[in-house]
Amino acid sequence: MYLPVVIDLYSRAVVGWAMHHRMQQALIHAAPERAVARRQPQTEVLLHSDRSSQYRAYDYQVLLRRHRIVPSNSRPGNCWDNAAMESFFRSLKAEQVYLTRYASYQEAKTGPFDYIRFYNHHRRHSTLGYLSQMEFERRKTSSSS
Template sequence: MIGVGSGTAGALARSITANKRMAVGIRGGKANGIVFHSDRGSQYLSANYQQKLANLGIRPSVGRTGVCWDNAVAESLWSSLKRELLHRYRWPTRAAARPAIFAWIQRYNRHRLHSSLGYLPPIEYEQQYHHTRSIRGPEAA
């Protein structure tokens, strides 16, 4: 499941809280197991940013240096977002683009089928994953 953040350090910090709200809402109020995956950008690796993640109970995940496969699914996402939305339309401001990007992300998470997830949408895949773990225990997943 994806969420995004961009812009200034303050905007990035606010995006953590907004993305957590989105993840919790999609998961029916459950906040456990949220992972924030990013590249090795200095803004994501800073002590301040890592502390904000920890304070919110979000586990950080960072791709390894020089290993493109760590971010292959994320890179595919960005390519799709750019091709399907950002390069097709123009908005006068970032604020004006946000609702369209949010709607695209919602569709991506809820309806888009992913070959890497057995042709399931990310939310459905995650729900099945947690259901399997709750029935069989953590070692089943």
């Protein structure tokens, strides 16, 4: 299974995702499209990814420009550039994937989405003062009003 995700680094919330058993360009496009649909950014945003060919492809770059997304890629051999993403996937694997025996393809496909819901709404994050991602955003939004 391939699961591209987009994480908001301010709140560490997963804001875009898609999943499929084959790595296709449409799959790679779906995660930022979903993030844009959910967040509807009013200004230019930065999207960081690794240096894989699917993220450097012409069609993907066109998609980013269309949504006023500035691409950023990891430096070769520097895993720290993608630390937030690596941390999310470590949590997903340790807290769900490795602990679950999926009975069907459909169950395997919905499991990560259920985890993303849990991750955003209930899982506490140390860099956010041990608040969940959505609670952190709610508090920041209400305090800035």
